[in-house]
Amino acid sequence: MVRMKNQIQSIAEKYSNDRTRLMDIFWDIQDLHGYIPHKALRVLEESLDISTADLRETLSFYHFFHESPSGKFNIYLNKDVASQLKGHEAIYAAFETECNCKFGSVCMDGTFGLFETPCIGLSDQEPAALINLVPFTNLTPQKVKDIVAALRAGKELAALVEQYGYGDGANQQIKTMVCSNIRQLGPVFGEKISTGEGLAQSLKSTPEQVIEEVKTAGLRGRGGAGFGTGMKWSFCRAAKGSTKYVVCNADEGEPGTFKDRIVMTEYPEQLFEGMAIAGYAIGAQQGILYLRAEYKYMQDYLEGKLKDLRAKNILGQNVLGKSGFNFDIRIQFGAGAYVCGEESALIESMEGKRGTPRVKPPFPVEVGYLGCPTVINNVETLAALPYILKNGGSWYKGFGTEKTPGTKLLSVSGDCEKPGVYEIEFGMTVREFLAMVGAKDAYAVQVSGPSGECINAQQSLDRKLCHEDLSAGGSMIIFNKDRDLLKYMRYFMTFFVEESCGICVPCRAGNIVMRNNLDKIRAGHANQEDLDNIFAWGQIVADTSRCGLGATSRNPIVSSFKNFPDLYKKLLDEKTNPLYDASFNLEASVEDFDRALKEQNQIGRNVHA
Amino acid sequence: MAEQTASNKPVVATISLAGCFGCHMSLLDIDDRIVQFIDLFELNKSPVNDIKKFTKRAHVGLVEGGCCNDENVKVLRYFRENCDVLVSVGACAGNGGLPALRNKMPLQECLVEAYLDAPTAELGKAIIPYDEELPKLLDRVYPCHEVVKIDYYMPGCPPSAEVFWDTLTSVIKGQGFDLPVELIKYD
Amino acid sequence: MPKITFKIDGKQCTAEDGQNLVEAAADNHVYIPTLCHMKGEKCLGTCRVCMVKVNGKDMAGCTLSVSEGMEVTFDTPELNDKRKALIEMLFVERNHFCPSCEKSGRCDLQALAYRFKMHIPRFRYRYPFFEVYSKVDKLMLEHNRCILCQRCVEFIRDPDTNRKIFSMRNRTNKSMIQVDYRLANKMSEEQIDKAVAICPVGAIIKKGQGFDEAYGQRKYDQHPIGYEVDGGTNSK
Numbered sequence A: 001m002v003r004m005k006n007q008i009q010s011i012a013e014k015y016s017n018d019r020t021r022l023m024d025i026f027w028d029i030q031d032l033h034g035y036i037p038h039k040a041l042r043v044l045e046e047s048l049d050i051s052t053a054d055l056r057e058t059l060s061f062y063h064f065f066h067e068s069p070s071g072k073f074n075i076y077l078n079k080d081v082a083s084q085l086k087g088h089e090a091i092y093a094a095f096e097t098e099c100n101c102k103f104g105s106v107c108m109d110g111t112f113g114l115f116e117t118p119c120i121g122l123s124d125q126e127p128a129a130l131i132n133l134v135p136f137t138n139l140t141p142q143k144v145k146d147i148v149a150a151l152r153a154g155k156e157l158a159a160l161v162e163q164y165g166y167g168d169g170a171n172q173q174i175k176t177m178v179c180s181n182i183r184q185l186g187p188v189f190g191e192k193i194s195t196g197e198g199l200a201q202s203l204k205s206t207p208e209q210v211i212e213e214v215k216t217a218g219l220r221g222r223g224g225a226g227f228g229t230g231m232k233w234s235f236c237r238a239a240k241g242s243t244k245y246v247v248c249n250a251d252e253g254e255p256g257t258f259k260d261r262i263v264m265t266e267y268p269e270q271l272f273e274g275m276a277i278a279g280y281a282i283g284a285q286q287g288i289l290y291l292r293a294e295y296k297y298m299q300d301y302l303e304g305k306l307k308d309l310r311a312k313n314i315l316g317q318n319v320l321g322k323s324g325f326n327f328d329i330r331i332q333f334g335a336g337a338y339v340c341g342e343e344s345a346l347i348e349s350m351e352g353k354r355g356t357p358r359v360k361p362p363f364p365v366e367v368g369y370l371g372c373p374t375v376i377n378n379v380e381t382l383a384a385l386p387y388i389l390k391n392g393g394s395w396y397k398g399f400g401t402e403k404t405p406g407t408k409l410l411s412v413s414g415d416c417e418k419p420g421v422y423e424i425e426f427g428m429t430v431r432e433f434l435a436m437v438g439a440k441d442a443y444a445v446q447v448s449g450p451s452g453e454c455i456n457a458q459q460s461l462d463r464k465l466c467h468e469d470l471s472a473g474g475s476m477i478i479f480n481k482d483r484d485l486l487k488y489m490r491y492f493m494t495f496f497v498e499e500s501c502g503i504c505v506p507c508r509a510g511n512i513v514m515r516n517n518l519d520k521i522r523a524g525h526a527n528q529e530d531l532d533n534i535f536a537w538g539q540i541v542a543d544t545s546r547c548g549l550g551a552t553s554r555n556p557i558v559s560s561f562k563n564f565p566d567l568y569k570k571l572l573d574e575k576t577n578p579l580y581d582a583s584f585n586l587e588a589s590v591e592d593f594d595r596a597l598k599e600q601n602q603i604g605r606n607v608h609a
Numbered sequence B: 001m002a003e004q005t006a007s008n009k010p011v012v013a014t015i016s017l018a019g020c021f022g023c024h025m026s027l028l029d030i031d032d033r034i035v036q037f038i039d040l041f042e043l044n045k046s047p048v049n050d051i052k053k054f055t056k057r058a059h060v061g062l063v064e065g066g067c068c069n070d071e072n073v074k075v076l077r078y079f080r081e082n083c084d085v086l087v088s089v090g091a092c093a094g095n096g097g098l099p100a101l102r103n104k105m106p107l108q109e110c111l112v113e114a115y116l117d118a119p120t121a122e123l124g125k126a127i128i129p130y131d132e133e134l135p136k137l138l139d140r141v142y143p144c145h146e147v148v149k150i151d152y153y154m155p156g157c158p159p160s161a162e163v164f165w166d167t168l169t170s171v172i173k174g175q176g177f178d179l180p181v182e183l184i185k186y187d
Numbered sequence C: 001m002p003k004i005t006f007k008i009d010g011k012q013c014t015a016e017d018g019q020n021l022v023e024a025a026a027d028n029h030v031y032i033p034t035l036c037h038m039k040g041e042k043c044l045g046t047c048r049v050c051m052v053k054v055n056g057k058d059m060a061g062c063t064l065s066v067s068e069g070m071e072v073t074f075d076t077p078e079l080n081d082k083r084k085a086l087i088e089m090l091f092v093e094r095n096h097f098c099p100s101c102e103k104s105g106r107c108d109l110q111a112l113a114y115r116f117k118m119h120i121p122r123f124r125y126r127y128p129f130f131e132v133y134s135k136v137d138k139l140m141l142e143h144n145r146c147i148l149c150q151r152c153v154e155f156i157r158d159p160d161t162n163r164k165i166f167s168m169r170n171r172t173n174k175s176m177i178q179v180d181y182r183l184a185n186k187m188s189e190e191q192i193d194k195a196v197a198i199c200p201v202g203a204i205i206k207k208g209q210g211f212d213e214a215y216g217q218r219k220y221d222q223h224p225i226g227y228e229v230d231g232g233t234n235s236k
């Protein structure tokens, strides 16, 4: 007891008893104990000067934190669509059989804990699971059997991974099952560039000139919203405050997206260099990489890269000899929450709180991390900067379309021959895209993940991937004709239901309302009015929600209806007397009663006592 | 539309399902307007006059209480088929009301608690009552509009006599009704 | 403070520059309904009932500061329907059995539902299971009625340490308010009364105090909600 107290106190001291570092503190405690014991909270209460209730507020928000003892090996199986398309069900069953426990619980002897999680950024090599956050990809029931048996037999987790990565085996320091699957590079990421070139070029100019260059390039954020990067930087540069921050959003939570993963494993130097460029431009000395817990396996690798960069003076004091420009980067881990990808929720999380999106205004460029002006950019946005600054803004603007210059990394998964990452120029047609990835029989494509659009592949062949037409955020999940599309749309609604932070009414309550109506439709119990209601209610949720999650949660239903109306219309109930509600089933409603009579009156303890 | 009656008066029917008859009491609480009521409306199937079966189609059916057993469902459907306009009356019809407090737990738990584990249950002899004649309980209490289409709702537990009066007189005129704010109460 | 002018539905209003819209509207006798905002306190932005339109865009009124020439659209059928829908979502999300609720007649949620003439929510009731939390000596948390507005979380703090007494646990529809048992047991009578009073619904209940005002005499039996602001002119 005293020992635990000391342990916890020293963990807290490691972070200067700073409550804003609560995420790190929880991770350290969990690494030590396998979970965060109630007693630890009592210690933290005094060390950090916040109440237990306050600590639990953060603790209970994140998927990966455990409040009760977890397994020696915690298995997080991806339940997302990409996994479902590749046989998730059989893997799910195999884990339950082999570990001898149900998902959502820890087995009797405490060896295994089975949990489900949304997309873990491995959609190109599903089914996949994280075991103590180490990725196991391309699972089969046999592999599951072998893995579980080996672990039970006492084999080390690390010993189960034999392949080398990243760079598809090129990197001999790292053993991982994760393949990069880069299928095609374009003019930007395809260019060989030496580390530090772009930054060196930037340091020759003034920060204002760097911002101008980025504006000239027409670079827009690659995290989804597509806000002009140069513009965002100029707001932050102009904002009052001597301390500013650059934050890289590596939360990559949109189902089906994994291109940021590839940037971080294949282009980490460019990413960190890009953060330094941003830091120089806005006048920040500190960069933070907010990395999702699902990518914790990259920790040592990325820390190693940061060390190299410090050795090369690309990070550190007087960067590349530029006197007065100091810049360094630290990695901050999340703990499993899609909404933490929303920039203000991300800041809250970095401050050790629940991932609740903030009330805006003020925006992060004015009041961000620890109240200071903060630029938040996506991984891909930042990694493109060294190329832009080296070659010039107009070079970059030469690619893509007039309104959407540049190139884009796409994460491709689902029913196609060549899943993986592709760098394309904006403006590529859907026809070209499908041919490129080997999708011969595409029926639907979920473009930009559930918050994007479910398009009818064959009717959209001439649509272009760019902001002015079909906005491509990164995720592209392809469905063949034989797939039950509405089943996946239902999953996406569940995703939004489960990932809603719960702070605002429309998103917390409204997503469920929409999903219930979709269920009614899929059960064949809905009429035209139920169908109309989904859209009316979806509009209300979108208009009144606090953040982008609620603003887009209706998209799976709205876009699939728009592009596949017959899928819905053929399910409408036209047989039931319109005066009755088809979802009420009298026979089914009395089953519980019959069962209660049978169980209690015949074999009931009182009768036979 | 219901056939015009000889007296040409609109026909009203009422029923109490899983309710406490409080709503009916409130209807009868319209004081001297009860005379007016008899002048204006013809009452068909209702517990008030004990007419068991519809003898003619009704213009308006007033339903008190939600559905807690299979008989409630059958009666409600019978009403729906025999009334042009069906009004859900009171908290119970609208959201299950007090009986729906049981909706939070499985039926079996409720029955065990009520009949087997209750302090007054005779040990070893207690059973969950059942007989062919008794209706079967539903897994939960359903508001009426989850079973049949409902045209209007009167809030209140019970709705005040004014609400009944306002509703009936405007529904009969074929108008929707717009209760003044002061009359809307949920308790 | 310099005064500025702005408009709500065309009505000319004056306010201090940067004043919170909901409060500025109230000073100009326009009642913008809210379930979470409290005068003079920081904006919570959780209930979304105060939706208005500015420059054609839906915004939560409590998050806005008024500025010279600002034009706010507030009272339109579309916006009123949105507000009503949000209130209806709250009614189906938990178990609101008003006839057996201590707060009935002085509950803001109920009173707003009256104001928007809700007869029945358009959504299906969900009847979730929530246990009443009664471990604290002097108060109870009736989760069945909580609307997660965050007032108790933000505005009730331990006076000695300024630590949170109430907080939110879990996320999505599993979110619920929890109390710090030890700190809650230290709460003074006045602080408990304050918690009960700021809770817009009957979710924070003081033990030993039940239905202490007669039917017909309660706050919203006298006047509809917002009456003190608009004198009843806008409640239709």
Ligand SMILES: Cc1cc2nc3c(=O)[nH]c(=O)nc-3n(C[C@H](O)[C@H](O)[C@H](O)COP(=O)(O)O)c2cc1C
Binding pocket: A220, A221, A222, A223, A224, A225, A226, A227, A229, A249, A250, A251, A252, A253, A254, A338, A339, A340, A341, A342, A343, A344, A376, A377, A378, A379, A381, A382, A547, A548, A549
């Ligand atoms: C619910 C939600 C999730 C998001 N997830 C991510 C994410 O995982 N990665 C990301 O870069 N941006 C994400 N965003 C967008 C960010 O809020 C923000 O716009 C972006 O990080 C800005 O970077 P950019 O300008 O470089 O795109 C998300 C937004 C919302 C509303």
Ligand code: SF4
Binding pocket: B018, B019, B020, B021, B022, B023, B064, B065, B089, B090, B091, B092, B093, B097, B098, B156, B157, B158, B159, C099
């Ligand atoms: S609504 Fe109230 S008065 Fe009417 S039946 Fe139900 S409990 Fe009785």
Ligand code: SF4
Binding pocket: B186, C095, C096, C097, C098, C099, C101, C102, C103, C104, C105, C107, C108, C109, C110, C145, C201, C202, C203
């Ligand atoms: S909290 Fe308000 S709305 Fe909920 S039951 Fe009580 S009085 Fe009714």
Ligand code: SF4
Binding pocket: C145, C146, C147, C148, C149, C150, C151, C152, C153, C166, C177, C198, C199, C200, C201, C203, C204
């Ligand atoms: S307990 Fe009351 S004050 Fe606290 S969040 Fe719930 S409704 Fe709001």
